[in-house]
Amino acid sequence: MKSLDRKFTLWALAWPIFMELFLQTLLGTVDTLSVSQISDGAVAVVGLSNHLFSAMMTLFMVVASGAGILIAQRIGSQREEDARSLAMLSLKVCGVIGLVLSVFLYTQPGLIAQWLNVPEALIPLAESYIAIAGAGMVFTALSAVLGTALRSTGNTKAPMVVGVVINIVHVALNYAFIFGAFGFPEWGLAGVAVSTLVSKLLGTAILYFIFIEAFHRRIGWKELARYWDRSLLKEVLHIGWPLGINMSAWVLTQLVIYVFLATLGVKELAAKTYMNTLESFCFTLGYAVALALQIQVAHLFGAGRTRDAYKATYKALWIGLAVVTVNALLLFSLGRQLLGIFTDDAQVIAIGISLLGLNLILQPGKMLNMALTNALNAVGDTRYTMVISFVCMWLVATGGSYVLGLHWGWGIVGVYICMIADEYIRGILCLYRWRGQKYLRQAEAEPALGVGLSAREQELVQA
Template sequence: MALTDKKFSLWMLAWPIFIELFLQFLLGAADTLMVSRISDDAVAVVGFSNQLFQALTTLFITVASGAGILIAQKIGSRNGEDARTIAIMAVTVSAIIGIGLSVLLYLIPGEIAAILQLPEHLIPLAETYISIVGGGMVLIAVMSALSTSIRNTGNTKGPMYTAIGMNVVHVFFNYAFIFGAFGFPKWGLMGVAVSTVLCRLLATIVLFIMFLSSFERTISLRDFSLFNRKLFGDIIRIGWPLGVNMSCWVFTQLLIFTFLAMLGSNELAARTYMNTLESFCFMLGYSIALAVQIQIAHLYGAGRVKEAYGLAFRAMWIGLGVVTVNAFLIFLFGKQLLGLFTDNKEIVALGVSLLGMNLLLQPGKMINMALGNALNAVGDTRYTMWTSVFSMWLVATALAYYVGIALGWGLIGIYACMILDEYIRGTLSLLRWRGKKFLRKAESQEIAAMALRKQTALEA
């Protein structure tokens, strides 16, 4: 038990996740910085397209997220064989969904961009980028299932090492294809797209090899025909509210980007640059939230509910300290950092106007992430889903449109509504966690199981 406890400690889980997320941040920052050398329009297209891709990932994140929580719970309850079967099904189903999305995005990228109100002069660039990167959506689907499964076995280092390699290769290919270095063709934005797909392909291969030996019994290729109806039902039971939750976030973000596109390409570019800076703020906090989800799911599966309850608050307070410091650093140096991405004074001014508001945004986001993930870890996914449906759509989207577009407050009004949404969901998650609904249920089940074991021992 001691070895398992060490493997599933908050720090041992969190630091590799942080390194992985930090490298993804560097990847995104390098992308944005290099693409900005093409044009601010190219940056706007990449930011817009990435919101689209995130929206579509919800179609397979349902399976991956539900499977991840169940894998940690099954390992906590010493049921490794079920954990293995769940992981195999997650990869297979995610791949099938990813193939369908890849075909759709490859065939009609321009039509999708037009429906989402992308400014007309940006559509030719969007067609190129969406068709190539979107055509590789199957890689994102499989990567998500593989890395989530591996991470929830307690091995957070494997995805981290993969991210290191992916980061290095992506920066190299970006530089080569954008600027025509080392004898590569000078493809500009198309080169960024090709670089992204190549790196994801290499990362998928590495993660797949790692995945095959992640469980007590090695996975073979013929095992991918496995399908357990009951276990898949458990995945969907936990996963579908997570999918709805995630879809609420990404689709509302996509709508917010659509609102920004109505305001103009400068607002769209400014929000894309601020996304990069915000990622730095909450990255370590988010890694703590992901780690605490894995640990609480493991403790919950093992029946150690008192430890699970206190751990959520510990993670929240640590995360609050981290994100507040990071947001303050961004507030102090944000103007200089934005100047690295663009020399357009209007875009920089728009970004600078959001730096103070970011100080308010990040603590609310941390409370929401820590306690929302804790609720998900014990299977209370429907509650987090309903809070998302209520707050994201009414506050972060409908109210944002009214304040930002109808009342003319623009980017500031939209951002204020995003802040309000985070605090509403964080407060609701806090109240639910303090109520201990699912923890009390697990505690009762554990007491009943102990009584049954004791009675059986006495009869024997």
């Protein structure tokens, strides 16, 4: 492989992303630990609400993800002015979507709690948490697109540093608002929501000031406010809408599965929330490798180095598989003690322990799926990943969970078996597609079109 710009090597991209993801996971763990001091019911509310927030995030991640891939491709093809324009456009669009979602969540928490099938006893907690934490969705949208744009330019360190700041603030505010420390009021679960809101606001502000200096020309507020390019937006949506369908399918199926678990009982729901926290530590490094791979492959593809992009994917896959397997083994060995940190409910712990062995099988499948899906997305093959994700997640993961988990009475174990099957089926199908090298061969056969050109520029070249 030819020498690669240092900031686009797998290691240079992956370790800051890992630290950022690890800190995000730590933030979630602190939330779960803090909320568990209130009640297992409060934990269940946070778990359900966060899945709802994730589902809504897909509305702006369509733009953020599509723009991120195109920015990396443009940087690879030495077209930074185009990358800068893409970044400005995506920030404006995502900000508007996030603002609309914030207003809806803040004004309709009761209706949303009913949609989520929240147990009646937990509805007051759910309404409070959804209204306050949901009001910060606009900051989630802005920080998502800002972080994606920065990472796509090869600057993965800035989002990592911001993650450190957010964690420190969030932990301090959690402690203050839940327990009434430092003279603050004792607000319980509402305090966790306020802490989340303030932390997101601070993180967004810091990322914005880094973002406006990220390209060769500083982005001014007036230019950002006035800028609009319909052809670029069309290009972003062309590559982004399948990603949005893919993400929304995952989030919505997870939300439906959570609703299934809610019908099984609060203890199953709490156990799944605790397991989600523990599992996230398993695949965080693997996921960082997969995200770094997407940026690297998009950069190489944009530079016309298709053979290097093909080989880099397998290298990253093997690294990721080794990492997640070791992490899953550690979790299997220490799972009982770790679950005991979150709760002393013997039944919840027993349910969690029953899932630790299945997690050993689940994590390598996740890594296979993440790495190959990201590689395909990086070269623009987003419709293929959308189709197989939509079909598998709804039929295998969700439909199977209903049949095995509820209809056949296998409970949460049946749900996990279906999740495992879904990950491996999608991973194998993506591996088959990547080995076919469809988009790589197309790029090699049509060099005159220029990888990374806009849709309008490609039309002009063809003409």
